[in-house]
Amino acid sequence: MRADSPNRRIHFGGDYYPEQWPEEVWAEDTRLMKEAGVTMVTAGVFAWARVEPRPGEYDFGWFDRVMDNLSQAGLRVCLATMTASPPPWLARLHPEILPETEDGRRKWPGGRQHYCPSSPVYREYATRLVKQVATRYAQHPALELWHVGNEYGCHIRQCFCDVSAADFRHWLRQRYGTVDALNDAWSTAFWSQRYESFDEVLPPRLAPTFANPSQQLDYWRFSDDALRQCYLAELAVLRLVTPGVPVTTNLMPHHKPVDAFEWARHQDVMSLDFYQDPYDPDTHLGAALSFDVMRSARDGQPWMLLEQAPSAVNWRPRNSPKPPGVMRLWSWQAVAQGADALMYFQWRQSRGGAEKFHSAMLPHGGSGTRIFREVSELGRELASVPEIAGTRSHADAALVVDWQSWWALELDSHPSTALDQTQLNRAHHRALFEAGVACDVVPPSADLAGYRLLVVPNLYLLGEDDARRLEEYVEGGGHLVVSFFSGIVDECDRVHLGGYPAPLRQLLGLRVEEFWPLDEGAAVSVEGVLPGGPVSASGVEGDLWSEHIELEGAEAVAAFAGGELSGRPAVTRHAYGSGTAWYVGTRLQHADLRGLLDHVRQEAGVHPVIEGLPDRVQATVREDDERRFLFLLNHGGSEAVVELPEPMRDRLSPEGHGPVTTVTLPPRGVAVMEH
Known part of the structure; x- marks a missing residue:
């Protein structure tokens, strides 16, 4: 938030769309906002077509009145740059801005986010608008911070049009310098794919069979960068016009296209949209992981929950309302995990449009509704503890997660395509969460020295520098747990030679001879004495994956029982330097993974916030x-x-x-x- 903001407090409010309503409704809006305890609203997110009805013709008069009304009511504004959804006239004048799928189908206006992230035309019109908005409201007393774009990569994760193809070739020239370096990185000697010129390179469009995996990986990198370049172009304008106003954009949970750690470097405060599912009894676990990512991405700095639903959403196949008390509980969970703002989509429920059945702080039924009463009660609670704002959390344990490894792990033509990075992350995070242990989420390039315990759900892609960093961490006394199929390829998706997992082989004290992925629905028994209790062939199973492990200094803590791998190590422990490295060669059931991590964290001196917490x-x-x-x-x-x-x-x-x-x-x- 702004350093010169008048009060320390947890901000509370929601997306405000006065353009959807007659002006006579606006006075009621501000009156009820004050009644509900609202302190800040997000405004202007989808206002482009209204403020620029024709190219270069601006109508800000109505929005001036909105900003003034909010200021007079004592409300702050998270002001959007208004570029999230181009107006219809832009697509009519410049159809080349429209995105295309990998099989060449064009996506048309009629929804939102109908732009190619690489389009210089879109960026030109967008930054022109941002300059107008920033100049007009730079000194407005209601301005608290800037909200750039909206949910980057939500609907257009990757574009495969000719504009994107040209931008991709430019990106590759900058990354590799020469086409020979590109050929080496992409292993183009395979399948006669060698390029003589960058001009021959295309995006990984729909092909007769598997596209080059290194090409696919680079296209994930490029697509993330193209989205970020849209953000950075607008950010540059804001820094020039309003250098003292903080900037954010709303990321999405478990969102594969957007590398949260990389985007964090370019934001003043992290923001997240999170919509928990009332039909999912474990939805708070997914929220906990996402909230820890947001808090960790900027070294523990408080973050903003920029969107949540007061009750039901409109976009799931079946949309349950939040039962009484659930909205309060899930909102406080965000605060408990570091949020300094609780915002909703949206303030007043829309009468028409695709989101008319999405709940709002002020429902169709008005202020005499359960939702409005619960929202108002929460607003009063937050106002009663303003001292929470600015406080931070400390964690001795961290989950190590890498977006580039995620992109590489889930490519095709692997030993198994059933590996899901989000599921792996959630399983390992859950074991710490349910133990009551504070946990950060960090990339392998982070400073790891301050943690007593590191847990790696999967690092299929692992560069030599990051592998060395993990090795130094354990050698210096750290405790590390690494799960299967990690340390397999380098940054170009080329296999590390010297035996799997070559960059971690010495650290883990083992060699993986062969991967044995399990068939759908199949399981493998594990026996031995796992930390946390005895294990028998009938008591513990792994699923999804198994490996033929040869020990090279590590000790087998548990072994596979039955089948081709019977008697082979399943879980290992290796003393290395002053620390310890553990390896898990299958996906353990939750209770057994929890028992293992409980043992390791106790060895590491990592304790729960409170011992003996009741379940859930x-x-x-x-x-x-x-x-x-x-x-x-x-x-x-x-x-x-x-x-x-x-x-x-x-x-x-x-x-x-x-x-x-x-x-x-x-x-x-x-x-x-x-x-």
């Missing part, structure tokens, strides 16, 4: 030099009792409630305790 209760800490807040959230369906390590006061209880040593949480209950 989350505990996190945010603190600064003056205050320490303990958040307790009950994601379960029954009452839970939490024993506190010392007397604390519940900041959400009525005034006068003294310190307690026991907290009773009803289902969906929340407590914010302070020392």
Whole structure:
């Protein structure tokens, strides 16, 4: 947020679209916003067609009145650059901006995000608009921060048109310099793919069979970069016109096309859109992982939940409302994991359009509704604890995740195409989350020295430098857990020679002779004595994957039982330098992975926020030099009792409630305790 903002507080509000309503409704909007405890709104996201109805002709008068009304009501504005969805006239005048799929089909106007990210025409018109918006509102008292674009890569993840092809060739020239270097990186000696000129290179369009995997990988990199160049072009204008105003853009959860760690370098505050599913009993686990990514991406800095739903969404096959108390619980989960703003899509529920059945803070039924009452109650709660804003969390454990490895892992023509990076990340993160352990999420290029425990769900693609960094981490006393099919290829998707996993072979003390992916629905038994308890052939199974592992210094902690790999190591432990490296050669069931990670983290000296947490209760800490807040959230369906390590006061209880040593949480209950 702005350094010169008048108050320290957790911002609360939602997307505001006054252009959808007659002007006489606007006064009611600001009155009810104040009643609901709103402090900030996002405005202008889809206003391009209204403020520039014809090329170069601007109509800002109505938006001036919107900004003034909000300012007079004491509300701050997260002001969008208005470029998320081009107006129809732009596609009519310049159809070359429209994106194409890999099989050559054009995507037309009528929805949103109908632009090719590489289009210089789109970028020219977009930056021209941004300059107008930034210049006009640079000194407006309501301006809190800039919101660039919207959900980059949501609908157009990759474009394969001729404009993108030309941009891709330019990108490749900058990356490789010469076509010979490109041929080497892409292993084009295979299948007679050698290029004599960059002009011969195309995007990985629909081909008779598998496209070159290195080409596909580079196209993921290029497509992410093309989207980011759109963002950076607008950012450059904002930095020039309003250098003191912070800038953000809303990322999406588990969003493969956009490398959150790379994008974090170009934002002043991270923002996330997250829509939890009331039909999913474990939806809070996916949220927890995404929230940890947002907090970690800028070294623990507070972030913004820029969109969530007050109740039901409109885009799932079946859209459940959030039962009473659920919206509050999930909102506080974001705060507990580092959010300093809770925003919704949207303020007033639309009467028409594709999202008319998407819930809003102010529903079709008006202010006399359950949703509005719950929203208003949450607004009052957030206002009662403004000191939370700016506090941070500390973690001794980290999940190591890499977007480029993700792109490479899920390519075709692999031993198995059933490997899903998001599922692997969630499984390992869940084991730490349910143990009550604070966890960061970092790339392998991060500074790892401050962590006692690193958990690697998968690093199929691993460069020599990052492998060396992991080796130095363990050698210096760190504890590392690496799961299967890691350290297999380099940055060009070429296999590391010298035996799998060559860059980690010495660190792990083993060699993988051969991959044995499991058939759909198949499982493999594991026996031995896994840390956390004895394991028998009938008690523990792995699925999805197995490997023929040869020991080269490591000890076998558990072995496969039955089948072709019977007696071969399944889980290993290797003392290396002053630390320890573990390897897991199959996908363990949740309880067994949890038991293994519990043992390793205890060896590493990584402890839960609170020992003995009841099942499905989350505990996190945010603190600064003056205050320490303990958040307790009950994601379960029954009452839970939490024993506190010392007397604390519940900041959400009525005034006068003294310190307690026991907290009773009803289902969906929340407590914010302070020392």
